[in-house]
Amino acid sequence: MTTWRQYLEDPEQFEGAFRLFDFPMHYFAAIQKRNQVNLGRKLEMIGLTPLDWRILAALRENGSMAINDLAEITVFDRFKVSRGGQ
Numbered sequence: 001m002t003t004w005r006q007y008l009e010d011p012e013q014f015e016g017a018f019r020l021f022d023f024p025m026h027y028f029a030a031i032q033k034r035n036q037v038n039l040g041r042k043l044e045m046i047g048l049t050p051l052d053w054r055i056l057a058a059l060r061e062n063g064s065m066a067i068n069d070l071a072e073i074t075v076f077d078r079f080k081v082s083r084g085g086q
Contacts, residue, residue: 051076055084 020026039050048056054074059065062073071078 051080051084055081 036050039053043049043053051074054076055070058070058073062069065073067078067082071081074081076084
């Protein structure tokens with residue numbers, strides 16, 4: 001396995017190996033970020049954050065549930081979910 005130290009010592013041997021735009025997940029992350037910004041703007045009009053909205057939507061669809069389950073469904077950190085709505 002290649003280490004970052006090897007890369008820093010001789011970057012030419014890895015020409016093109018770590019190109020960000022060749023990594024499909026970069027594009028998914030960019031789309032997700034833009035979606036969160038747009039969603040945040042719309043939700044702000046009604047006094048909600050994307051976190052608040054995801055929590056409310058998950059509870060509406062699934063009923064009462066444990067924080068761990070809610071965190072998994074909403075794809076937010078457990079700590080953030082337990083603080084949601086504050």
